[in-house]
Amino acid sequence: MTTDVLNDQDSHESEHHDDHKMTGIKRWLYTTNHKDIGTLYLWFSFIMFLIGGALAMVIRAELFQPGLQIVEPDFFNQLTTMHGLIMVFGAIMPAFVGFANWMIPMMIGAPDMALPRMNNWSFWILPFAFAILLSSFFLEGGAPNFGWTFYAPLSTTYSNGSTAFFVFAIHIMGASSIMGAINIVVTIMNMRAPGMTYMKMPLFVWTFFITAYLLIAVMPILAGVVTMLLTDTYFGTSFFDAAGGGDPVLFQHIFWFFGHPEVYIMILPAFGIVSTIIPAFSRKPLFGYSSMVYATSSIALLSFIVWAHHMFTTGMPLFGELFFMYCTMLIAVPTGVKVFNWVATMWRGSLTFETPMMFSIAFVILFTIGGFSGLMLALTPVDFQYHDTYFVVAHFHYVLVTGSLFSIFAGAYYWLPKWTGHMYNETLGKWHFWCSLISVNLLFFPMHFLGLAGMPRRIPDYALQFADFNKWVSIGGFAFGLSQLIFLVVVIKCIRGGEKAPAKPWDGAEGLEWTVASPAPYHTFSTPPKID
Amino acid sequence: MSNSPEHDSEPEDQQTAVDSSRTKNNRVVKKLLLIVFGMFGFGFALVPLYDVFCDITGLNGKTNGVSVAYAADGIDTSRTITVQFITRTAKGIPWQFEPVVNEVKVHPGEVKFVKFYAKNESSRDIVGQAVPSVSPGIAAGYFQKIECFCFTQQPLKANEDVEMGLQFYIDLELPPEVTTLTLSYTLYDITDSVDSSS
Numbered sequence: 063m064t065t066d067v068l069n070d071q072d073s074h075e076s077e078h079h080d081d082h083k084m085t086g087i088k089r090w091l092y093t094t095n096h097k098d099i100g101t102l103y104l105w106f107s108f109i110m111f112l113i114g115g116a117l118a119m120v121i122r123a124e125l126f127q128p129g130l131q132i133v134e135p136d137f138f139n140q141l142t143t144m145h146g147l148i149m150v151f152g153a154i155m156p157a158f159v160g161f162a163n164w165m166i167p168m169m170i171g172a173p174d175m176a177l178p179r180m181n182n183w184s185f186w187i188l189p190f191a192f193a194i195l196l197s198s199f200f201l202e203g204g205a206p207n208f209g210w211t212f213y214a215p216l217s218t219t220y221s222n223g224s225t226a227f228f229v230f231a232i233h234i235m236g237a238s239s240i241m242g243a244i245n246i247v248v249t250i251m252n253m254r255a256p257g258m259t260y261m262k263m264p265l266f267v268w269t270f271f272i273t274a275y276l277l278i279a280v281m282p283i284l285a286g287v288v289t290m291l292l293t294d295t296y297f298g299t300s301f302f303d304a305a306g307g308g309d310p311v312l313f314q315h316i317f318w319f320f321g322h323p324e325v326y327i328m329i330l331p332a333f334g335i336v337s338t339i340i341p342a343f344s345r346k347p348l349f350g351y352s353s354m355v356y357a358t359s360s361i362a363l364l365s366f367i368v369w370a371h372h373m374f375t376t377g378m379p380l381f382g383e384l385f386f387m388y389c390t391m392l393i394a395v396p397t398g399v400k401v402f403n404w405v406a407t408m409w410r411g412s413l414t415f416e417t418p419m420m421f422s423i424a425f426v427i428l429f430t431i432g433g434f435s436g437l438m439l440a441l442t443p444v445d446f447q448y449h450d451t452y453f454v455v456a457h458f459h460y461v462l463v464t465g466s467l468f469s470i471f472a473g474a475y476y477w478l479p480k481w482t483g484h485m486y487n488e489t490l491g492k493w494h495f496w497c498s499l500i501s502v503n504l505l506f507f508p509m510h511f512l513g514l515a516g517m518p519r520r521i522p523d524y525a526l527q528f529a530d531f532n533k534w535v536s537i538g539g540f541a542f543g544l545s546q547l548i549f550l551v552v553v554i555k556c557i558r559g560g561e562k563a564p565a566k567p568w569d570g571a572e573g574l575e576w577t578v579a580s581p582a583p584y585h586t587f588s589t590p591p592k593i594d
Numbered sequence: 595m596s597n598s599p600e601h602d603s604e605p606e607d608q609q610t611a612v613d614s615s616r617t618k619n620n621r622v623v624k625k626l627l628l629i630v631f632g633m634f635g636f637g638f639a640l641v642p643l644y645d646v647f648c649d650i651t652g653l654n655g656k657t658n659g660v661s662v663a664y665a666a667d668g669i670d671t672s673r674t675i676t677v678q679f680i681t682r683t684a685k686g687i688p689w690q691f692e693p694v695v696n697e698v699k700v701h702p703g704e705v706k707f708v709k710f711y712a713k714n715e716s717s718r719d720i721v722g723q724a725v726p727s728v729s730p731g732i733a734a735g736y737f738q739k740i741e742c743f744c745f746t747q748q749p750l751k752a753n754e755d756v757e758m759g760l761q762f763y764i765d766l767e768l769p770p771e772v773t774t775l776t777l778s779y780t781l782y783d784i785t786d787s788v789d790s791s792s
Contacts, residue, residue: 304725
């Protein structure tokens, strides 16, 4: 009887909601549905990815051969700065928040996020932040040109007038991220289905839980440092101005105190996605679940005590250099645990190689390469040679593109059937994968050699001996950029139609999200499922 | 019929469930907001913390900002330290600014007096401010300035020039591995801030 009543109530409720589902633009503006907001985040990040990518194409076109061909040096600096800012804050981070919105409630058996109205707000302020940031391109003086790290005094004394636009854009993005993170934490703490203890949560949920805490801890630091920048530039304070008793090196300390956890904010969710996909296509449970949880937590904690490894060349005492070097190298231990667990999950599994799995395997290999170059950079004595060269560029593109971005692709292919109700086109998916894999290595691998040979980053022109490698890098860049259009086609085709997806299209997949129909109904788990 | 009381209480139960989940959510949100504001404050607290940290370790090469009295216990003639002087002018100050001698040899505990030359090469009056920095930073705390032009602002009329003095000594406790010190002065144009404050 009671169950009947509940079910009755349910159907009433869903009817009730469906009646009020708006149409057209209003549906998206007013929505508080986690699936709608997840979709908005994902599309927004894809658009930002294309914009940031277009800027990178101009950068690579300029660097195709030595000399100045296409852009002025000052505009080149604007391009590198905006490419970095858009990719970090506009593409990677919102994409992960999109995944969190779509998947976390379904994975923990919750009807929605805990704070749906705030969820709507945290998305809808993002487009304004990027409108402010991008509008500076069309203003006198141009866009920010001080690098995405906005070191003082480049962004204060020597700013081209874009600092205020930059600071307010960062403030809004930060507010959006903090709200999104609070929402994720509250949802995970309070809305898990009965019986789902913390150590029964999918690893995906765990990584987002830890990431959300990192965001809550460091985004306010970013807000603080850009505020200091703003008052230094426009209101005569001297936080970072030596003439007034400040210290520009202090800027780097505060910035990297935010900046290093930020790096893990962009990679921990990737770990979660890959840890979901590899077991599904190996048809084995994840090897070492609890060690994965502890490894993720220790990476997050260690991220707070390694910031100065970005600053070895600022003239640190020997003790500081050694401390930050050893702490940094310590991070390789939990990361190594993770890589080991992924490989051990695949070991003797019955593997199949659908596109999500291909991207995940590529992630494991290429992210590890990025990790190794990170270890090289962690060694203080050699960092003096690598600092500010293309070796650094190669390193962080391996972890962010073949790491974070590849995991986003893997996750998108994996859950597209759940989101759209259709299977994506596997042939096109494979094309996307192979084109991306080959071109991304052509794009970033030679950068290691360029860096070791001494080519500095953030320059529009270079010495002749770097010409050959740069040509290959640019060709790889154009090919990688074009390959992403295949992904766009796959997604659009998948939304419009295709083979009907069953509730659980991957036979090895685990998790509550596969117990609901495909496409996922507008409202899921109005009655919480029971977990044993 | 027997089910009817249960039936009636159903919506109320749900209402209380919604309320309790709301208070539960609010409690977590409040705690998280506390972290957010705490960390925002911590970002600003890093500024004085950094100053204290640098005072102790000499990390940022800052030397004493006000004059100190000579307080060394004799002269250690067994050690000779090379002190180098370098100068630079910040963007936008049209002054010539250089040390009269580029380096001196000094024993720890010995008082030295050196001069720096500055000339305003523009046709307007400018107030300058020199900011010192010592490298290696670990030695900064042992470099003691008894008298320095950097303690005060330096106004120069158009085309005026001046020789400015620096009197210093090096602490006897200077770490043994330090044999060379570099004292760097950067000269800033602070005319605007002086004008606005007067």
